Amino acid sequence: MKIAAISGSLRAGSSNTAALRAAAHLAPAGVEVFSFDGIAALPFFNPDLDGDVVPEPVEAMRKTIGNADGILISSPEYARGVAGVLKNALDWLVGSHEFPGKPIALINTSPRATHALAALTLTLETMSARIAKDGCATLPLLGGAHDEHSIVADPALAEPLRAAMERFAAFIRNVQAEAS
Template sequence: MKILAICGSLRAASLNAMLIRALIRLAPADIKITAYAGMATLPLFNPDLDLTPPICVLDLKAQIAATDVVLIASPEYAHGVTGVIKNALDWTVSSDVFVNKAVVVLNASPRATHADAALREILSVMSARILETASVTVPLIGAGLDEDGVVGHPEIASILKAALENGKAEWKSQQY
């Protein structure tokens, strides 16, 4: 199973980016997770450019299309999704890359309920299939852990490994 992991934060010390890096390290051999590296290069969404989008937008769409599952880990800003993740998703709205695409939503803070709900709503409107058994909230905010600490934390590592296995099983059961 191939997973494209998208972080909705550009912050160097992002907990969500750290969560993705830890998940990459914890993934079993049959699950390949690639972190999307182009968020900072995406220009602000402009529907006038939809017919001739910038190369970085074409690359984002191609990477989403070429993967089995898209994983999104994004913080909450002012009770909503970040502008970064909303911008990336807006660039894909006129295409079909998210139609029937399996998506996992990760949340690094139990307090970020508004963004989680908003992200799920956006993905639903885009006809994505959210893999609920793999979409988890991981209590990283305030935990004081670095990436090694997340990977070595028995409870958090167990949550992440279970999410991957559950997601793989749910994804396989929905193949048609």
């Protein structure tokens, strides 16, 4: 099983990216979580460019999403909304055939950041994603200098994340079983 991890933060020391990398370590056996960091290369969404031939970075993202069994997203809240770079990526996936029905789990690295999480959930539901509510996790990383290793080493962070990844993998298996 392959899960594409997408961080809504482009910051080098991002807690969201760290959480996704930690999730890769904590995922159950047989589950590969790989980083998709191509969202920074996408052009701004423009319906005029969303034709039969799309810009190469868009094509690459759609192919990656199409080949993934699920998507794990972790995004910061900016000004009570979803990070623009992530929303731009999602706008490019609205018209794709690869995205609808895709299993998705969300990681929130800041318990106070409820607005972005709510907005992201609404957007994903509108795009016909299958959100694994049990596979989502909120981790209190805001303000701490965490990297993937410190998250994995701290049971208070690692155990909820490990459990969420187990439930997300089970959710994906169920979705795949329903479809077959």
